[in-house]
Amino acid sequence: MTKPTIRDVADLAEVSINTVSRALNGKPDVHPTTRAAVLEAARQLNYVPNRLARRLRTDRTGVFGVIVADISNPFFAMVVKGMGDAARDLECSLILQDSGEALERELEAIHVMRSEHVDSILITPTRFRDGSVDALRSTGVPFVLVGRTFGDAETDHVAPDDEQVGRLATSHLLDRGHRRIALINGPENNSSAHGRRSGYLAALAERGATSSPDLQRSEALTLEDGRRFALELLTQTAERPTAVFAFSDLVALGAVQAIREMGMTIPDDVAIVGCDDIPFGACLEVPLTSVRIPTHAMGREAVAIADRRLSGDRTAAQVKMPVELIVRDSS
Amino acid sequence: MTKPTIRDVADLAEVSINTVSRALNGKPDVHPTTRAAVLEAARQLNYVPNRLARRLRTDRTGVFGVIVADISNPFFAMVVKGMGDAARDLECSLILQDSGEALERELEAIHVMRSEHVDSILITPTRFRDGSVDALRSTGVPFVLVGRTFGDAETDHVAPDDEQVGRLATSHLLDRGHRRIALINGPENNSSAHGRRSGYLAALAERGATSSPDLQRSEALTLEDGRRFALELLTQTAERPTAVFAFSDLVALGAVQAIREMGMTIPDDVAIVGCDDIPFGACLEVPLTSVRIPTHAMGREAVAIADRRLSGDRTAAQVKMPVELIVRDSS
């Protein structure tokens, strides 16, 4: 019971394989009667075209290579979900690789994608600079950065409007009367961290407020990082911050733990704003104010950019996804 | 600057393509000198073998087709992460499809996997019975159920020890002195829900306690479901439950919200035990007691089962993953 090929269909329909191919792919110049006969034969045999063979012949493989920093992070998982939905609309497949935020694995993954002859690579690069740029370029495969950028004007990317993320969170805290607003930021080697700090500083400056190194931390990624930095910030002998803007909701959750451990209350003693708006943030005893990023739409957009590029569009696509402040009780 | 093929390597090394293939694939009967020359030529050209072409020739494609109910659910995301890690060890790729818990999309995904000629399908089926069984069987592609089973003795699967999940949670609550223990269970058409109810009932029976329809709800999947059912259970005029065992931590979070809304405290008024042990459960104001399921290992095991089957093992593999009660403050 070996799988039927195009030849089996041709034999049954008593036409050539060429005709079968043309009929099944909806090409013109096929007599309606013939087409019907082919379709019927294909149905009878339960024929499913072999995508592998098709790929070897055509230039487009119909596969997007997705390299994600950590699929167990709900943020990236939702991005991948968006990609999957968009890919399905295009009748394309997704090959997934998880780099675990490790450059070495990211490079391996790029190598695999090249070997897979994917049409395009969609990647959340682990490094801002000195990372996988060269490796990506040298593959010759078009690629789209997702959620993160390289900070240049050439590379296709789709990312949150990170400057606006920083502005929204900071302005909101200023509106609430806070003046000493701490920033627990992400890694320096992360474009989102850059953008958000810019927005944070800009918002402060516009309102005549200031920051200082005492009020800033970076390299925070995990819940534990958030907890540790928050403890540092809140036990400072100098003027303590009255509000914290965290790089992600995960980091914010760590800060919440720290605040609780110190016996302080939210938002009265310390207000807090996170980022990403993960569903769990709303379940906290003090529901978390957060900046929502349209992750699913961002995934879709990444595929759309890749598809446009594959359709011959030569202009660089750099898309900023709009973000939205969701005010809850923590601020 | 077209991509170099095996022929380019052969030309440069001044050998035949056959020799290149044998040298690169580590086959025997290749002179060390020749092999070195081939390797050097491949390196110089930055040659990367075309997996598509290889697939057309060989019986194994080196691709696992993963069909997951919802990648944005951290539970499944971690399973996929485990699969990815195991696949990488085997130098295999993963094609990912998200069924969104919809049978129709699951069937489409199966069709695609067949067209992709994946070596094996790893699937978290949306239905226990009357689902995609027939479609899966008729593909002729070996498959492994992950996290869920069909309840038969033939189909390969790896799933949590759900009976034990129910037992652990329920025994623990009995130990804490509870007698009226409610169950907010998952969908009837879900094997985990079946197993967990069995364990729940068995544990109660062994200790001379009982349940009743008033104490049980099913079909809960989301946080909102958990909240709704918990409100129902806790506003019952008859004897109110003093403890709740929830199908997942997500459902448990909803129950926590409901309990809070009713002005009750955890665990004094109502104790609660969830399942899955998602990281966020530990961040709640009252950290959540939960039954931990080794999701990452389960993903790895799924790939291992598939790989064994592909290596010719003919015996059905039905693996129960061990589970573990993590006691925190909510019980």
Next chain:
DNA sequence: TTGTATGCGTTATCAA
């Protein structure tokens, strides 16, 4: 409108 023949880049068979 349809059929024949070629090639995509590999692996594998067989002969040298």
Next chain:
DNA sequence: TTGATAACGCATACAA
């Protein structure tokens, strides 16, 4: 130990 050559299943240029 190596080389020539035939598949794998499909799409397509070209011939009919």
